Amino acid sequence: MPHSLPVSKLMISPHSWPQLRADAEVRDAIKLLRILSEDEKLEHGRSTPLVFDNDYNLVGLIRLTDLLQNVRHLCDQKEGACDLGDAVKPIRELAKKFPGHVSPNDSILKALDIMIDNSITLVPVMDNGKLVGMLKLGDIFNTISSLLFDEENPSERSRIMKYLHIS
Numbered sequence: 001m002p003h004s005l006p007v008s009k010l011m012i013s014p015h016s017w018p019q020l021r022a023d024a025e026v027r028d029a030i031k032l033l034r035i036l037s038e039d040e041k042l043e044h045g046r047s048t049p050l051v052f053d054n055d056y057n058l059v060g061l062i063r064l065t066d067l068l069q070n071v072r073h074l075c076d077q078k079e080g081a082c083d084l085g086d087a088v089k090p091i092r093e094l095a096k097k098f099p100g101h102v103s104p105n106d107s108i109l110k111a112l113d114i115m116i117d118n119s120i121t122l123v124p125v126m127d128n129g130k131l132v133g134m135l136k137l138g139d140i141f142n143t144i145s146s147l148l149f150d151e152e153n154p155s156e157r158s159r160i161m162k163y164l165h166i167s
Helices: 026-038 064-075 108-118 137-148 154-164
Strands: 019-021 050-052 058-061 122-127 130-136
Touching: 026 064, 058 122, 108 122, 108 137, 130 137
Parallel strands: 019 050
Antiparallel strands: 050 058, 122 130
């Protein structure tokens, strides 16, 4: 039952996410994320970089839209590449704090409540003040929906695809 499934069963290692130092400048963060995206290390659902201080304490996350908003004015020129030379703000100033966290033994429903209450899709899993994992809304959805719908039943699957899916 999902009410008893511990977060530890669904959490993903924080090392699966891009990680940035809080004192990194916006321009360097953008460059690093570009390298990671070229290397295909920004997996779907894991493209929101985590921000850490020098003691590897979680500061928050940085949304790609916040990085781009910070440099948008630098891209107004008609030709050539954007000049990121002025994008020196530390990402600590743009990082969003997580509104809550869970522990590895907490129920996934506790994490779901944090997500619903705060309109977020990612919750950190903390143990003794240290980040040990990340939990995505999509993983909780897949777990709960699998209890509500038997995707192995071919006739039910076919009925739903024909009735609800627009192709």
